[in-house]
Amino acid sequence: MIDGVDALLAAYDERVRGHDPERAPMGSVVERDGPAVRIHYGTHGTVRHAPLGKETDRTEITRLIRRQQEAFAARCEPAEWRSYGHDPIPMKEPLRAAGFTAVGPPRTLLIAELGDLTGTAPARGLRVRRLGHGYRRMRELDRLVAACEPHPRGLADIREDHGSLLNRALNVQLLEAETRLAGAGWAEAVGATEFVAVRGMTGPHTEFLPHWVRWARNNHALHLGAGKAPERLYLTAEAPEGPILDALLTAGFRALSSVRDYLWPPAGPPPAAQRPDSMLLDDPDHHALRKAFEADFSFKPSHTYYPAIEEPPDSVTWHVGDVTDTRHPYGLMRDLPSTTGWRASRTSSNADYAPAPGPASSSTRSAGGIRATDSTRPAPGSRPGPARRAGKASTTSCSRVTCAWARSGIPGRSPCASSAPSSSPRSRTSSRPPSVW
Structure with missing residues (x-):
């Protein structure tokens, strides 16, 4: 004092x-x-x-x-x-x-x-x-x-x-x-x-x-x-x-x-x-500006409403939340990856998905298994998503991930929860990713 x-x-x-x-x-x-x-x-x-x-x-x-x-x-x-x-x-x-x-x-x-x-x-x-x-x-x-x-x-x-x-x-x-x-x-x-x-x-x-x-x-x-x-x-x-x-x-x-x-x-x-x-x-301009930013920079790849990427034939894009959120309107269950031979485990706020032990424990599965894809090539007339702009081959660097379901003899479609490169047997991504990149 x-x-x-x-x-x-x-x-x-x-x-x-x-x-x-x-x-x-x-x-x-x-x-x-x-x-x-x-x-x-x-x-x-x-x-x-x-x-x-x-x-x-x-x-x-x-x-x-x-x-x-x-x-x-x-x-x-x-x-x-x-x-x-x-x-x-x-x-x-x-x-x-x-x-x-x-x-x-x-x-x-x-x-x-x-x-x-x-x-x-x-x-x-x-x-x-x-x-x-x-x-x-x-x-x-x-x-x-x-x-x-x-x-x-x-x-x-x-x-x-x-x-x-x-x-x-x-x-x-x-x-x-x-x-x-x-x-x-x-x-x-x-x-x-x-x-x-x-x-x-x-x-x-x-x-x-x-x-x-x-x-x-x-x-x-x-x-x-x-x-x-x-x-x-x-x-x-x-x-x-x-x-x-x-x-x-x-x-x-x-x-x-x-x-x-x-x-x-x-x-x-x-x-x-x-x-x-x-x-x-x-x-008053705060909310309007935020919504405009989300509209310009959000990354929500889809085969219908946001064609930011081109997917392989006979495949479909799923959001990570489709698998991990039981409230999703698709009605998907959390244990769905396990029913297709994949094991899901949660640690902290992340979800890890890896092939179940067995002869086919690689990132590319045959006979209706899950096939990880590097789907970063933009469709004609569309802009590239954040993964391509960032120069990353794996979509694990984005807020959304892309997977493909190979429908070889198995009817219907099933999701996966990550898309690591074929050389990686394991990938990690947030179970509830943000909606803005």
Whole structure:
């Protein structure tokens, strides 16, 4: 624990403001230029830095600002520069001289030790819950957040930043009534530091604070990278004059400094409307894109509905699930391979099929036995399946396998469960393969 306001503020300056992100935000490029950390999002850019020393030459500050402007102008990105009131060299005047304009009201920088915070219980008829994937009121949440802007960091931007680590890096708390959403707040883990930051609230909802404190103390939940998880000790926040600031001060936060954002729009074409890439979880396009991918890349060879391969005469393609799944509409039984002289054994999640002991224990069986086939040659007018694209002769590298039943004197058709090359007496394949290659 850090003693004293000055020491706590110095720790914040060093570990939060001058922090190089361990992982670049989703769809962004992070660059360091001397004391400044520059992040390009395509849609906009940000500049963050620790306090510049008193001995820093004013000409060097001007050159530093100009280099950032040139980098953002080359990408047509508006630039946002954050300035702090306690810095030895105030950045307000150099930024204004370079064409930056202050945006939004000034905010108070707040910091509290986790043990010093107290929250209030939700009012009668309200409950607090954490936002999860698939939340049915996402549009209502987006409207509520937009109606209460500006925020120190927008919820949409943070959700885009973290990609697959969203559940660990971001904690969104909701205040719900039975038929409506009454409030929301979101907190973010600040990399591998001791700090968790409250990035925004739609009102003075100190009901969220106990939930954020418990989350911050759970090192495992907030472990964002390799190495030992940091011990989270402090909660930070920024708020303009008003009820949110008053509520946070009453809950145990201490006011340490002031914060102001400055914006510079470059000349030229408008910036991109969205980042180069993003996560689609909870996005309306997510399911449509996944279905389109499955339609293009799924491997389901069949002699009727998906002629991706050309099979030998008097043969038919069967899916592995036809043998191993008793619920299949074909009504096949699990012991069917054994009735044709093959032995099935299951170990772990895999199924092994091998010829039963005897003179004909090879991968090619005569007199109505099972014949493994290397059926990777595409039919005319069809595209090759994944096995051919991968350059593999055996279909055991695919999510589906192909076998042939030689109908020499035995009526009907019977399946097999693997298709190893003729030189291999044994093959292994998943008993329940995925539907997407």
